[in-house]
Amino acid sequence: MTDLVLFASKASRSLAGYWMLEELGIPYEVVDVDIRERKNREPEFLKINPSGRVPVVSVDGMVVSERPAICALLADRFGYGALAPKIDAKDRGPYLKWLVYATAVLDPAIAVRASHLDAPLRHTTWDSAQDAVDILDQALDGQEWLLGDQFTAADVAIGSVITMAQFNDLLPESQILDDYGNRLKARSAFQRAERLTWPPELFSS
Numbered sequence: 001m002t003d004l005v006l007f008a009s010k011a012s013r014s015l016a017g018y019w020m021l022e023e024l025g026i027p028y029e030v031v032d033v034d035i036r037e038r039k040n041r042e043p044e045f046l047k048i049n050p051s052g053r054v055p056v057v058s059v060d061g062m063v064v065s066e067r068p069a070i071c072a073l074l075a076d077r078f079g080y081g082a083l084a085p086k087i088d089a090k091d092r093g094p095y096l097k098w099l100v101y102a103t104a105v106l107d108p109a110i111a112v113r114a115s116h117l118d119a120p121l122r123h124t125t126w127d128s129a130q131d132a133v134d135i136l137d138q139a140l141d142g143q144e145w146l147l148g149d150q151f152t153a154a155d156v157a158i159g160s161v162i163t164m165a166q167f168n169d170l171l172p173e174s175q176i177l178d179d180y181g182n183r184l185k186a187r188s189a190f191q192r193a194e195r196l197t198w199p200p201e202l203f204s205s
């Protein structure tokens with residue numbers, strides 16, 4: 001049996017790791033790296049991920065960090081042809097594009113917007129949050145998921161950024177993304193991942 005470990009912290013971007021694993025429905029172990037207790041800065045974890053960030057997965061001892069890489073690895077290994085389009089499928093290109101777009105463009109654009117930085121984004125390598133929303137609106141207009149009818153790991157990568165931004169009220173307005181967010185949040189795997197990332201006890205004190 002595959003030895004699958006998720007290094008995760010509550011209330012964090014670990015949502016994407018949980019979500020992928022819950023979509024796949026495979027057994028995995030969780031190592032708690034609570035960022036509020038700075039467990040992510042302990043030497044033992046820095047050996048696993050020198051950037052001290054979560055989520056991280058280990059598949060039979062092969063360690064990968066960065067959400068799109070985690071989504072791609074798990075989908076190819078355990079959901080090939082379903083959560084990951086096959087290597088020669090026509091959707092493989094757009095699939096890879098959206099995986100990368102999630103954290104090379106969308107996440108930093110939202111962070112810049114949230115910081116109220118008047119950054120000259122046209123001179124950076126990513127779009128503004130509004131540009132990114134317009135691009136996603138165009139891609140999702142009239143279809144359920146980024147690649148059409150088939151939900152893929154690209155929806156987990158993009159969707160984990162979108163749903164967190166919506167929760168924190170950081171996204172420019174978009175009816176298409178509101179509807180997409182609602183479809184994502186209706187998935188049982190998302191709901192399980194959300195409960196694991198934000199367990200009820202976080203809100204009890």
Ligand SMILES: N[C@@H](CCC(=O)N[C@@H](CS)C(=O)NCC(=O)O)C(=O)O
Nearest residue numbers: 012013035052053054055066067103
């Ligand atoms: N680019 C990384 C970002 C991951 C990240 O920044 N995670 C935050 C938690 S939301 C973290 O680990 N922060 C470490 C810290 O706060 O010290 C990814 O997409 O996986």
